[in-house]
Amino acid sequence: AQSVTQLDSHVSVSEGTPVLLRCNYSSSYSPSLFWYVQHPNKGLQLLLKYTSAATLVKGINGFEAEFKKSETSFHLTKPSAHMSDAAEYFCVVSADSGYSTLTFGKGTMLLVS
């Protein structure tokens, strides 16, 4: 079984300040982890993914995430927020069990002022 917990339903930051969106996961297998972003009335876009290579993963638009197995975490960060970053962010886990579907976290709404 696998699960994802996004620790904050909303995060508010000022433009130009750092962003931290927190995600913890649980998986019986070696997981693949993803962050997706969804802007209002749009589909989901992949920001970055971890698939057992480097633990620090760089994605699009200046985002990055670090896989910490000991803490079962995959937090998303960005050094400096931009107004266009305001969106819903989903942390997603996919178990390496040969065939699986994705498990989505409940989402974190990022507000940028």
Place this chain on the structure above:
Amino acid sequence: DTEVTQTPKHLVMGMTNKKSLKCEQHMGHRAMYWYKQKAKKPPELMFVYSYEKLSINESVPSRFSPECPNSSLLNLHLHALQPEDSALYLCASSLTPGTSGFGSGELFFGEGSRLTVL
């Protein structure tokens, strides 16, 4: 071409109507998905097609009927829907249906079809 195209973008239908949602991708992906998303919630998986065959049906009511005519197309036929079925319906595709190997687990989403059932 890295797009998943969904039509229509918006659909309003009565409870006795029959309508269809369409999804198309030309990336050579062999897995296609339908998700339902209610406001302020994560997407919920409905169906998975793997190599044009239905491989997962997440106990979806029969008023939703998926169809995969070929590897590039995915349809969702709608009949006798209820107002609670109003939602954003997202189509996605992935290179393979498995979770190992290059591209595993990475989904490409369309922008969705927003359905309102009156």
